Amino acid sequence: MRLISRYGLILALFTIAILMFSSCGSRKNMVYLQADSTQLNNIYERNIPKIQPNDILTIVVTAADPKVTMPFNPISMMPNGNLTQQTDLALRPTYTVDNNGDVLLPILGKVHIAGLTRTEAIEKLREELERYIKEPGVNINFNNFRVSVLGEVARPGSFVLPTERVTVLEALGMAGDMTIRGVRENVMLIREVDGKKSVHRLDLTKQDVLNSPYYYLSQNDVVYVEPNKAQINNSKLGSNTNVIISIAGLLITVISVLTR
Template identity: 30%
Template sequence: MNTKQIHRLLSLIMIAASLSLFSCRSSKELIYMKDVQNNQMLKALTDTVTEYIIEPGDILYVSIKSMNAEVNALFNPESNMESSSYNSYQRFTTPQGAYLYGYEVDEKGNLQLPILGDIPVAGLPNSEIENMVQQYADGYLKEAIVKVKLLNYKVTIMGEVKNPGVYYNYNNNFTVLEALAMANGNTDYANITNIMVIRPQPGGQKAMILDLSSSGAWLQKGFYLHPNDYIFVEPDNHKNFQLNAQAYSMIISSASLLLAVFGLLK
């Protein structure tokens, strides 16, 4: 290979490395639901499909209040403790608080409550459980007010988000978009067309792939999260360029130096 051919080869290497280094990404690749039109009605799955079904091992917050102060103390022992309302709230918004003050559904699927006894709740959505406990309470108490919430509704968000971690939810319905918002959104290198949701199942783990750039994501079960789901936001190919930027810079610098040397040798 003569000097001219070497010179040409080095030029091509430097051009290719430069293109890789400065390869840019379009902002359109980070737009959610980009196929949605103005005033368009988006189709979504019904609550009966997306609502979480209570299972043995779930932990529930149960509040039963009536005109009887002694009954209130029995069902709501945390209310007797000397603390601010903020600390009272904190008892149920931490794993430790949920474990200590919540009611765990036993292996038979029953919710064990003082006076009311065992209430079969496994296999039911949370909204029905509140009505069921209300019926049990009405049989023993006068003008009782019942509230039931799921306490162990946590999801784990990893990958190309600004604040990965474990997040807790206290609504009956919870979507991937809400989870990403809790993690302060995705990074500039996120591939929103390939969001993976891993859901624990009795027979193993079920993987669901979501394309959040399309409004069709609303019609997928994985879009509506369940307790203990894992959300993985994978990086796109542009992140490889960023991670290898130093190596590309060295290639360009070396090629430039060689070109200069061969230029002097002519």
């Protein structure tokens, strides 16, 4: 009995040691944006997302006299006496940017807006509309500004955003932040521009990431947080835990029988 207790104690200590080792970490690997001598000079305007083919945009034309905008807003100007605000927003005219980067608008016809920021596209449409409307207003919003966050985060998934100004930290926040097992020094960002995919790495433990041209996300970006070595080792151990425990139990039983 004393021998069994000894082996049981050894097994328990071995298990505790594994758990302690797998949970070890350091401040350097865990804390975001650690203070250093980096001079922060990131300007959002340098990295504003551009309109791309296949983007879906809500475009609404306004003016002092709403009647003159009716031909340009054929859906949003429908009678809506009993419609809720949410339904009315859903009925606002939407347009898909074609493969050539054009949108087909009422009266104006095809207008090329791919490669422009939302603000630049608004100004271009205003100039086109001034031929028909005095002092027109234009509002453009992305309907499909989506980013995906995968890997070692609390709630991985895809998120449709109401604004195109979103940072990688905000995207991680929407996904519930990284788990303690996520590698903060090597976050992968996958971006597609003009049909070509590129991969970029971000070290979120350094303030210099705020100066990165990839700190602000573009539509359809994918953020992937890889697991650290401890998590990878735990996954290997976890798949064999039952086998290890069974073998350990069998050895203790055999030793118990042989030492009686």
